[in-house]
Amino acid sequence: MAGASRHDAWQAGDSYKIYMGRLSRQIAPRFLEWLEPDDNLDWLQIDCGTGALSACILSDIHPKSLIAVDPSEGFLEKARSSVADPRVEFQIGKGEALSIPSAPGTWSSQVWH
DSSP: OOOOOOOOTTTOHHIIIIIIIHHHHHHHHHHHHHHHOSOOOOEEEETTTTSHHHHHHHIIOSSEEEEEEEEHHHHHHHHHHHOTTTTEEEEEOOOOOOOOOOOOTOOOOOOOO
């Protein structure tokens, strides 16, 4: 297959949203209900994908701010086009390589196993 191009659905926001987005939109509200977070917090979302959970955080939890990170520019383009809110900033990156400043009392974190 020399010269053939390969379409990677895990980089294309529209393809991913069709395949997984329908499930993400159903699961996101349930996840946030289970999490029981307070309103008006600063949020950091790793691997935000096409923004289904981001949209739910913004509409249901009312954060002060949300930084949403994903390594796929295609996913971020889709998220930016479908989630328009001044509180969210979509950034390209990987969770293990973040350069987010931290200050005591600024960010709260929890770890789930």
